[in-house]
Amino acid sequence: MKAEIITIGDEILIGQIVDTNSAWIGEQFNRSGIEIYQITSVRDDHDHIIEAIKGAEKNVDLVIITGGLGPTKDDITRDALCECFNTKLTFHKPTLDTIIERFSHRGIDMNKLNRDQAMLPENCTVLYNKMGTAPGMWFEQNDTIFVSMPGVPFEMKYLLEFEVLPRLRETGKTKAIFHKTVLTQGIPESMLAERIESWEDALPEHIKLAYLPNPMAVRLRLSAMGENEAALKADVEKEIGSLQEIIPEAIFGYDTETMAEVIGRMLVERGQTLAVAESCTGGYISHLITSVSGSSAYYNGSVTSYSNEIKEKVLGVSPQKLEQFGAVSQEVAIEMVEGVKRVMSADYAIATTGIAGPDGGTEEKPVGTVWIAITGPTKTYAQKFTFVGKHRERNIVRSGQTALQLLRRIVLGEL
Amino acid sequence: MKAEIITIGDEILIGQIVDTNSAWIGEQFNRSGIEIYQITSVRDDHDHIIEAIKGAEKNVDLVIITGGLGPTKDDITRDALCECFNTKLTFHKPTLDTIIERFSHRGIDMNKLNRDQAMLPENCTVLYNKMGTAPGMWFEQNDTIFVSMPGVPFEMKYLLEFEVLPRLRETGKTKAIFHKTVLTQGIPESMLAERIESWEDALPEHIKLAYLPNPMAVRLRLSAMGENEAALKADVEKEIGSLQEIIPEAIFGYDTETMAEVIGRMLVERGQTLAVAESCTGGYISHLITSVSGSSAYYNGSVTSYSNEIKEKVLGVSPQKLEQFGAVSQEVAIEMVEGVKRVMSADYAIATTGIAGPDGGTEEKPVGTVWIAITGPTKTYAQKFTFVGKHRERNIVRSGQTALQLLRRIVLGEL
Numbered sequence: 001m002k003a004e005i006i007t008i009g010d011e012i013l014i015g016q017i018v019d020t021n022s023a024w025i026g027e028q029f030n031r032s033g034i035e036i037y038q039i040t041s042v043r044d045d046h047d048h049i050i051e052a053i054k055g056a057e058k059n060v061d062l063v064i065i066t067g068g069l070g071p072t073k074d075d076i077t078r079d080a081l082c083e084c085f086n087t088k089l090t091f092h093k094p095t096l097d098t099i100i101e102r103f104s105h106r107g108i109d110m111n112k113l114n115r116d117q118a119m120l121p122e123n124c125t126v127l128y129n130k131m132g133t134a135p136g137m138w139f140e141q142n143d144t145i146f147v148s149m150p151g152v153p154f155e156m157k158y159l160l161e162f163e164v165l166p167r168l169r170e171t172g173k174t175k176a177i178f179h180k181t182v183l184t185q186g187i188p189e190s191m192l193a194e195r196i197e198s199w200e201d202a203l204p205e206h207i208k209l210a211y212l213p214n215p216m217a218v219r220l221r222l223s224a225m226g227e228n229e230a231a232l233k234a235d236v237e238k239e240i241g242s243l244q245e246i247i248p249e250a251i252f253g254y255d256t257e258t259m260a261e262v263i264g265r266m267l268v269e270r271g272q273t274l275a276v277a278e279s280c281t282g283g284y285i286s287h288l289i290t291s292v293s294g295s296s297a298y299y300n301g302s303v304t305s306y307s308n309e310i311k312e313k314v315l316g317v318s319p320q321k322l323e324q325f326g327a328v329s330q331e332v333a334i335e336m337v338e339g340v341k342r343v344m345s346a347d348y349a350i351a352t353t354g355i356a357g358p359d360g361g362t363e364e365k366p367v368g369t370v371w372i373a374i375t376g377p378t379k380t381y382a383q384k385f386t387f388v389g390k391h392r393e394r395n396i397v398r399s400g401q402t403a404l405q406l407l408r409r410i411v412l413g414e415l
Numbered sequence: 416m417k418a419e420i421i422t423i424g425d426e427i428l429i430g431q432i433v434d435t436n437s438a439w440i441g442e443q444f445n446r447s448g449i450e451i452y453q454i455t456s457v458r459d460d461h462d463h464i465i466e467a468i469k470g471a472e473k474n475v476d477l478v479i480i481t482g483g484l485g486p487t488k489d490d491i492t493r494d495a496l497c498e499c500f501n502t503k504l505t506f507h508k509p510t511l512d513t514i515i516e517r518f519s520h521r522g523i524d525m526n527k528l529n530r531d532q533a534m535l536p537e538n539c540t541v542l543y544n545k546m547g548t549a550p551g552m553w554f555e556q557n558d559t560i561f562v563s564m565p566g567v568p569f570e571m572k573y574l575l576e577f578e579v580l581p582r583l584r585e586t587g588k589t590k591a592i593f594h595k596t597v598l599t600q601g602i603p604e605s606m607l608a609e610r611i612e613s614w615e616d617a618l619p620e621h622i623k624l625a626y627l628p629n630p631m632a633v634r635l636r637l638s639a640m641g642e643n644e645a646a647l648k649a650d651v652e653k654e655i656g657s658l659q660e661i662i663p664e665a666i667f668g669y670d671t672e673t674m675a676e677v678i679g680r681m682l683v684e685r686g687q688t689l690a691v692a693e694s695c696t697g698g699y700i701s702h703l704i705t706s707v708s709g710s711s712a713y714y715n716g717s718v719t720s721y722s723n724e725i726k727e728k729v730l731g732v733s734p735q736k737l738e739q740f741g742a743v744s745q746e747v748a749i750e751m752v753e754g755v756k757r758v759m760s761a762d763y764a765i766a767t768t769g770i771a772g773p774d775g776g777t778e779e780k781p782v783g784t785v786w787i788a789i790t791g792p793t794k795t796y797a798q799k800f801t802f803v804g805k806h807r808e809r810n811i812v813r814s815g816q817t818a819l820q821l822l823r824r825i826v827l828g829e830l
Contacts, residue, residue: 013452019437042453283704287699290697293773300721301720
């Protein structure tokens, strides 16, 4: 199956909004075995819309049209659709009922523009839009399928997932898919690729692996394509089981979880608490932890000690150690972590001290040098990291994620 | 002048990357008085590229082509361009020199693919790409201009700004533009619109105002279009001068500055220091401040006091006040801010205490209730805010920005 996406809207052409809809649809179609031939963005213009649709019909067997629907401007698009498919507008009662219900629910008065949204091309299949007032429309002509959807992303996504893709699957020209993303931290992408190379090479034909790195994690997305979703899920889970044996220390979660959520769940289960002392990460770790709803149940608090004086006064780091080893040292990291654990009466604590950059590095301790210490009920652990690059924000993010990953492994007894 | 943008690359069609280039070009063109007729994304396919270019030529007088250039795949695009413009590839020495220089600079060996990048269509004007190895190409045919640029965003942006737009301006079919963005904080968008309504209505014809709100600030972008950039700049600055008299308390900066940078600059100038005590913002304010390079010169540190015990023990908040007024109260905010100023020996301090949500609200103190206190060398100030909505991250961001804005105004002696 070969598709073209047509997006309608002046706001896309003048760069007021970025057309993320097309990329999202492209990704869904790619995973369903539908090839995207072209993406075309056109203005809110009757003749131009018709030209684009007629042009697409020559090349593909599926045309997806988004945008150009809505109370203030859908006349143009609907009229263009009527002209393309040799039909006229007719009143569609279920759509009016939906519009009335939504308006009464929100306590807003309807106007003529809203009511006009229930006038739809006579020969289309109406796709119910649970998320808004403008329905989707499905046309078939000369062996080509045409689908028109509103451009509001969450409405379009709902329609595509629950109305369009199921109908496309019924044509027998698409495939079933299942995908799951493995979240890893602590092994750089190129080293990870080496470690899992033989596992990757042995993946069955119908399972594809994609690396999706970001500063927070290297994510491995497994996508299986075939006939039966339940079988695909089992296949993917089996491969992930094997992967867990190869890189047990690196996997911290799946799909959209964050490391802070995973840690929060572990601490709630154990009835234990956490505190943080931050130097180079400057509050970032505390922000990650407190971004999780319910974190006050296990998080006591933090100290950002940006000056040596605060390290001494609030965390009890000894002036001699600061003098002898410097603030960025194993000794100071350990005194910071034990100090904050004591001051905050916590079961676990994290401490960071390093040089985030872009300035402040020396030959011995270049920008990117970070000591991370973790302490728990039974032991204290410290490790030095040397992140490459002088990008301040990236060094902060990497230090924070690395510290949380070390904490996770200490709590699990892996370190 | 009317333009079509053609983006080339399989990665766009399968949704692996979002086509932000087109939106950016659309925005630049819109501001230069160039109308965008259509955006078309096509695969890395010889025939398809030619079809798209020939199709565009019928409708517009400027065709911008991005992507499809680079050492591994530019053969397809360059061959297609040669076919479109009835020419053949020829060796371009300045391009090879650039490639050689870049490689020797990075200490990497060149291969044949790299060398082949110096083979360019004979009848094009070569646009020097300071940012990479693939140059831009400018063709003219039948009164239409065609420009081909690499798809790497920072290379494309450089070429468009410094090579393409100046040449387009020489055609006399574009306009001069100047734009400046005013950053405001503290007045909601709808109220701001009311307060500046008569100013906005009195703006001269050639200056347009756009509201660009985000959780960090409401940004007002003034764009002036005309013949002479220096005159436009003077016109915009004059209008901003009038705006400053209407909303003096809300404007904190211009263009891409952040509030934390503005505050940092003020504290450096004054040789003063800052400390923070965070409850509901959980480390976010400290993270904003320490994201600024050089912040260790004026930032002493922070305490995130997520439990009452820490408020008492580390910040010296009195148990009686916590008991009597609750943690989210004026009294506790003031004791927190004065406590952290004392503990951290700072000239200024910020404290926040509130309910970020989504849970934890009461009838008296709903989610979004936040007390912010600021203290300085001469006075302590506290104010209650009630942010609408239960979105945790948004409440944290709003509280943080509001606190920094209050601090800025206290330092300036405005509060």
